[in-house]
Amino acid sequence: MQARLQWRKFVSNFMLTMTAVCAFVSVAVLFFILGYLLFNGGTSINWAFFTQLPKPVGETGGGMANAIVGSAKLLLAASLFGVPIGFLGGVYLAEFSGGAMASVVRYAADLLNGVPSIVIGIFAYSLVVLPFKHFSTLAGAFALGLMMIPITLRSTEEFLNGVPRMLREGAMALGASKWQTIATVIVPAAYRGILTAILLALARVAGETAPLLFTAFGNRYWSGGWSQPTASLPVMIFTYAVSPYEDWHRQAWAAGLVLLGLILIINIVARTILSRGIAVPR
């Protein structure tokens, strides 16, 4: 009897220790990734990386200035497309709708959220690239914007629903109409949560590569405008990492460090400072 009890206690302690090991191994991966990127990227990064265009194949040196600007342009246009739809759609769900239409919109958003990014790329290709007959910055931005919609929409709805009822009733009691209440009381009360969600959505699409492969395509030079293909950091990392050139590998590490640094900083800022005291959806 005593031996049996001791065995059970031993099993308990052993298995619980194993779960702790699992947890720490999983988290250690993050530090491993960070450390490796810092080491490899840190030794590869230089001023030219931020200021110069890519050199022709075979020459060493050069940088990714065009890809950095390209990524910024893509993200800007994607936000201009995705955030209004997500935000106003979320306002509709939380404040105006009820019943069937709301669940249809929610369902569509969840479905869109689960679509693999490469399929989003195919969609943007058939909708924007094919009719205009060439790859463009706008097509890439359309693809990325699509991916921002579901996150923005569902979190806007969630945070608006979280605004206390008393605030609404107070505004209504003062004679404000419904949209005045929404615009001046409810949205301001929920803005930190919504902003957090938008930032997280932006951070997510900033690293997306697959939807850009055949929409924004890539470019060794400065992009000729919104209707022309553009380079972007994630696509550059992909092309450079699978290339056979040593110097390109070096630059891929540098680009990886810049991209990951940017994404993690946005995440940390959004999750800790901006969203203090509110639950951030995952």
Next chain:
Amino acid sequence: MATATPTIPSAGPLPRSRSFLSRVRDGDEIARLVTFLFAASVVLITILLVYQLWVNSALPRQKFGLRFFVTQVWDPVMDEFGALPFVYGTVVTSAVALLLAVPLGIGAAIFLAELAPPRISDALQFLIDLLAAVPSVIYGLLGVFIVVPLMRTVIYPALNKPFGFLPIFKGPSYGVGFLTAGIVLAIMVIPYIISVSREVLLSVPRDQREAALAVGSTRWESTWKVVVPFAKTGIMGSIFLALARALGETMAVTMVIGNTPKIAASLFAPGYSIAAVIANEFTEATGDLYLQSLIALGLVLFLLTFILNGLARLLILVTTQKGSGSD
């Protein structure tokens, strides 16, 4: 919604129309219409997405039919397209990924939900959220320069020497291949399994644990025999969610799977996956049949993830409601 305006029971047509007019004057109806249009556009976009995928994959559907999924020849020159090697690659890499990620992920989730003090649990969860935010191309980059060499120098000799007689560990290794892609995928989906499973485990009512401890079970027995079975469906949901991610994952797989449209029993052999072939060949697809065959693969991917995500959501919902319901 919550701001229900009081309705007058005897409201006839006249007061109703007046209130409608006044609402228009206040801008309420306009605001409702504008936000409705934006919400409806989400539905429209989703329908359009399915429609485009369907219409743009008509050629291979007519020419090959279901044969598309069972033939192995992928020859753009001869206009012969069979998807079997890609389906095989996607299934094998995802299976390897789940085999590695599920025990580790669930173990970690148990630790976070049951054992760790709340503060440590939250801190670790924060780091795991960051891990989920790392873009797939970064995983691919590390896969190419760390996992691939590691495969050649450590993992391959360790598995091939003792287990080389098994078909799955036979043959030479080039570093890239099914197993490499599976390992990278496993690392990528672990955060999803942990996050969702932890949440599901946390929603298990407290009295379940207390009852198990009260009848004399050890901490592990209460966790493994009571809490985990209670949360089983939700944990299954997290696994489906991870599977959907793994199936649709493109960049990391493309960079380490070897991009060879062949079916091989050995996990060390190079292969191809659905998402990877779309990523690699889409821009160079000449001819409508070629391009549409790739889009048909995209449609398959879409349907697979659609089904898995739906199932996952359902399972997670069932469990968390069960938890909150019996509280």
